[in-house]
Amino acid sequence: xxxxxxxxxxxxxxxxxxxGTIINGCLGALFYIVLARFLGPYSFGLLTVSVxxxxxxxxxxxxxxxxxxxxxxxSSLASNRDAALKFLKLSLEIKIVVWILVLAGGIxxxxxxxxxxxxxTELVMxxxxxxxxxxxxxxxSFATSSLQAFQKYLTWSFVNIFTNFxxxxxxxxxxxxxxxxxxxxxxxxxxxxxxGFSLTLFFIPARKIxxxxxxxxxxxxxFKFNFxxxxxxxxxxxxxxxxxxxxxxLLSPKELGIYGAANQLVQVVPQIVSALGIVAAPKFASFVSxxxxxxxxxKFQLLxxxxxxxxxxxxxxxxxxxPFIYGGQYKEAVLPFIIxxxxxxxxxxxxxxxxxxxxxxxxxxxxxxxxxxHLLIIGFLGYLLVSNYGVVGAAVSVLAGMIFNFLIPLGxxxxxxxx
Numbered sequence: 001x002x003x004x005x006x007x008x009x010x011x012x013x014x015x016x017x018x019x020g021t022i023i024n025g026c027l028g029a030l031f032y033i034v035l036a037r038f039l040g041p042y043s044f045g046l047l048t049v050s051v052x053x054x055x056x057x058x059x060x061x062x063x064x065x066x067x068x069x070x071x072x073x074x075s076s077l078a079s080n081r082d083a084a085l086k087f088l089k090l091s092l093e094i095k096i097v098v099w100i101l102v103l104a105g106g107i108x109x110x111x112x113x114x115x116x117x118x119x120x121t122e123l124v125m126x127x128x129x130x131x132x133x134x135x136x137x138x139x140x141s142f143a144t145s146s147l148q149a150f151q152k153y154l155t156w157s158f159v160n161i162f163t164n165f166x167x168x169x170x171x172x173x174x175x176x177x178x179x180x181x182x183x184x185x186x187x188x189x190x191x192x193x194x195x196g197f198s199l200t201l202f203f204i205p206a207r208k209i210x211x212x213x214x215x216x217x218x219x220x221x222x223f224k225f226n227f228x229x230x231x232x233x234x235x236x237x238x239x240x241x242x243x244x245x246x247x248x249x250l251l252s253p254k255e256l257g258i259y260g261a262a263n264q265l266v267q268v269v270p271q272i273v274s275a276l277g278i279v280a281a282p283k284f285a286s287f288v289s290x291x292x293x294x295x296x297x298x299k300f301q302l303l304x305x306x307x308x309x310x311x312x313x314x315x316x317x318x319x320x321x322x323p324f325i326y327g328g329q330y331k332e333a334v335l336p337f338i339i340x341x342x343x344x345x346x347x348x349x350x351x352x353x354x355x356x357x358x359x360x361x362x363x364x365x366x367x368x369x370x371x372x373x374h375l376l377i378i379g380f381l382g383y384l385l386v387s388n389y390g391v392v393g394a395a396v397s398v399l400a401g402m403i404f405n406f407l408i409p410l411g412x413x414x415x416x417x418x419x
């Protein structure tokens with residue numbers, strides 16, 4: 001069985017994306033480690049909630065477009081390439097229009113959000129910068145989703161790695177010239193995705209995308225699928241960052257910085273999840289029989305279980321690596337890191353189930369209800385735990401939410417397969 005798994009195209013493609021993601025994750029981790037050490041817990045806490053706000057807004061206003069790109073472009077390339085180009089152009093137009101609206105409204109609402117939601121007036125300027133960064137996030141996700149749909153995994157890895165490398169390089173230059181602060185660090189984070197998007201245009205048929213006509217003819221099909229993805233993404237985007245927002249509201253910026261440091265170190269696992277999904281999603285979308293899907297699912301599940309077992313070894317050395325990486329001022333991040341890392345391993349194990357439901361069965365609406373349950377867990381349980389146990393309580397609520405996110409879709413999947 002192991003020999004069969006290692007010889008599959010999926011495993012070889014996964015090698016490219018996983019290795020690329022590990023390199024990319026290391027560069028991203030170094031970026032945050034350097035920022036955390038040189039900004040200190042207070043400023044790093046403000047940067048953490050700013051970045052969380054950016055990714056939340058970008059995920060919500062994407063309206064499921066990235067998933068739609070993978071779903072429809074992947075399935076259209078072989079049979080109707082013109083339709084694939086229409087889906088891409090429609091997606092890009094949606095993202096640009098949405099960004100303009102977010103930028104106009106966000107700049108006006110930033111003082112209200114900083115004061116009334118986060119109770120921190122020092123966040124007004126960072127949140128206004130975030131509204132600019134939403135555009136970069138939307139365009140960059142269009143670029144990477146397009147590469148995923150075209151199954152250009154090596155290029156996908158290159159674009160991500162090079163963009164993160166430049167981020168780290170600019171931060172180091174700011175430190176060298178003694179210009180690093182909250183604003184300059186945040187600007188580096190926000191502006192580099194625009195470059196990544198521009199770079200990707202050289203690797204996709206950009207001219208044909210811009211020239212194709214009749215993109216609104218595929219809008220009904222696109223939005224019908226995306227409606228449920230958007231609904232799921234809306235709830236999931238809020239619940240996945242609600243722990244950070246609860247800490248921002250209830251605790252000090254320093255405690256938020258401690259939690260942010262622990263949380264950033266575990267983000268390599270979601271990046272691996274994303275890399276595996278990049279390979280798996282088009283394949284699940286292309287299967288025409290349940291037998292094909294099940295055969296692929298079993299191999300894929302064994303792969304992620306093996307990765308989870310290997311990843312669990314990190315927990316054994318966490319008490320040594322966190323003080324070494326961040327410095328003594330972040331020693332309180334060790335326990336939250338362990339709990340959050342376990343949560344991310346559960347997330348990793350759930351990848352085959354989630355991808356099969358969305359892309360093979362075409363039922364993203366399942367995750368709307370799952371996400372609502374997850375939101376309630378993080379909201380109510382998280383509020384109680386953060387109020388009583390601080391950052392450790394926030395980490396425990398995340399673990400509980402991830403277990404829920406795995407078990408409910410797994411139950412749905414097993415019942416569907418047995419039928």
